[in-house]
Amino acid sequence: MRFLAPLYLLAIGISAPTLADSRMDAAPYAYVQLKDPAQEQQAKHLMETIRCLVCQGQSIADSDAEMAGDMRSLIRERIARGEKPEAIRAWLVERYGDWVTYAPPTRGTSLLLWGMPALLMMLGAALALGRIRKRGR
């Protein structure tokens, strides 16, 4: 059956890919850095802390998804126009919620997250102290 091998390869080659990708070229600034290094630095930092929508768990700086490329281009174009990175982040959060940023604003729920360990530590210390005192008597 060895003679069939090329046929298999051919079959794999001609089967239509079902990838959800367009035939359009990448957006202008998806893979092109800004000329001004300071602006590119700002854009890079922002892109590293914006979450990719279609490849969740990656930042748009790390992702090759088309939508991540479009978002990078959007960010670079806006920074080139002089917009502040935090204003762009806020604009994205307004649309996608805190989910989209890796640097979420401090809110009630995140206070709970950060406060709980300290609270539990104090509780544990109080408990331990009580025990030690009891034993001392």
Place this chain on the structure above:
Amino acid sequence: MRKVLLWLPLMVFALFAGVLLRGLVSPESATIGSKMVGKPVPQFSLPPVVPSHPGLSSADLKSGKPVLLNIFASWCLPCAAEAPVLLELQKQGVEIHAIAIRDKPDDVVEFLRKHGDPYARIGSDVSSKVQISLGSSGVPESFVIDGKGVVRMQHIGDIRAEDVPQIVAALKAAQ
């Protein structure tokens, strides 16, 4: 009572381990809903993608009557799957506008020829800018927009036959 207390730490540990294991076995794949629901459509103006349909701007979505805004692409398979349902909605009198994402004119012409054409206007969004400004995270997605141009509902993924009543209800409520 003492016995229960003795086993409590182990039980708590088992609970934590269980939660973490579940996360490992079936990682969450959240769909990210748009936060634009309840807010006015952002300003935009998109050129036409095919000669047969005019382009789409935010002003077209403030026509005084609710419309369905469909975000689609000719290269997206579920978009082809929802095409018959959109045609059915159009037959019921729903006005449907579209934004074509990263699409080429020839491809859109071919898509409409193959899968039917429920659209009144089609705007061309070549680098997903308007899609992002709407808080949409993929294709296909649809938004119910009321006569004043306020987003009333978002449907993520292809509209299936069973989703139609919900969409129709949202359009009615937007009147």
